[in-house]
Amino acid sequence: NHLLRRPLEEIYYLWQLTGGDIEAELRRQGLIKVKPAICTQPKVVIEEGEQFGQKKDSAFFLNDTVIILPLDQLKQRLKDIDPVIYYPLIENGSTSLPSNVSSIDLQETASLPLLIKEKDIEYQLHRVILFERLLNAYPYKRPQIVREARADIPPLYRGHVWAALLEIEGDIHSQYDQIDKETPTLTDRQIEVDIPRCHQYDELLSSPTGHNKFKRILKAWVVTHPQYVYWQGLDSLCAPFLRLNFSNEALAYACLSAFIPKYLNMFFLKDNSPVIQGTYFFIL
Structure with missing residues (x-):
């Protein structure tokens, strides 16, 4: 059974697409x-x-009851899938599919709007398997990840793909653990005011756990970048990275730290008016 050899998070993701x-x-x-x-x-x-x-x-209260989720509907939807989709070849730099009916359907789906592609289970099966293999070969396969990301990114692996696009490497968990995120700083008050006020639109970000994660990541960034200061809006910049990597604070922090110098260099200086003016005219 090719499907049951896939990672558990992929099976659950596909199960939800079939109406689970x-x-x-x-x-x-x-x-x-x-x-x-x-x-x-x-x-x-x-x-x-x-x-x-x-x-x-x-x-x-904790309930350790185990519930077996039915996979019958998922298996029925994928029973006619060509097994070659489960084992894409990426070494030659090509991700093209063999010329059969299944691949023709996938190529037609690829030209549809993103909202439709993210609901199509056959297309998502192909994309999550492809990106999972490319991410396992990162950073060697980073150019191919960039090329495939221009088409679309499956929601399941969006956080990891963004990290690859930002060239995140190394032992990010050890680096994040070594940062002092507990000692009070001058920016604590502003962070505590901004976080509850600005992110009530999302259940995870507005939860007490989300608030604590926000505070730790923002404090870690302030501590490790003494040349910069906390400006209102930094929490909103952090929000998408935390939402995509809610169970991986270290990766969310690494993405934020890599994004700012790449796209907002010098923006968080104490006097950032020249940078804001330059950015404003550049956007126009």
Whole structure:
């Protein structure tokens, strides 16, 4: 079975494209139960804000129940896929497919709008397998990653592809761990004000965990770039990198650190008015 040899995150990504809904599966198993809003309110709230008379919802407790997700629909959708798609050749620099019906359909899909391509399971299967192999060969295959990224990037590997485009290399986790992200700095107050105010549009970024990750990454950048200062808007610049690498702070920090000197060089100086004027006229 070629599909089951793929990484688990790829299978889950493709499963969602075929209509898989993890919350629906959990509700079907009785692990998610709808509770009337009135039943979630405390019975007593004192002036200091302390609440009484409400038990903690069991949804916040650890539940080690294992749920087997059905793959029948996914297997049915991919049963006629040519097995050669699972093993693309990248050594000769070509990612062209053999001339059969499947490859012709994929080539037609490649010319469609991005929104349609990201919903097409056969096309996404081809792209995630191709990019996974190219990323495993990074940095040797960086030119080919750049070439393929001009067409489109599968959402599953977008964070890693952006890192490759920004030429992120080395032991980024050790470098990030060595940065002091706890000692108070002069910019802490401004960071704590900007983060909750600017990123309520996304559930992950607006969560308490997202706020803590934001603060650590921004503090790490301020500490490691003493020649620069924190300007309002740096958190918004960090947002896409954190969103794409939410479980990998080190990679999000590395991408932010590589992006700024490449595209916003000298922008975060204490007096950046000459840079802003130059950027303004360049954009016009």
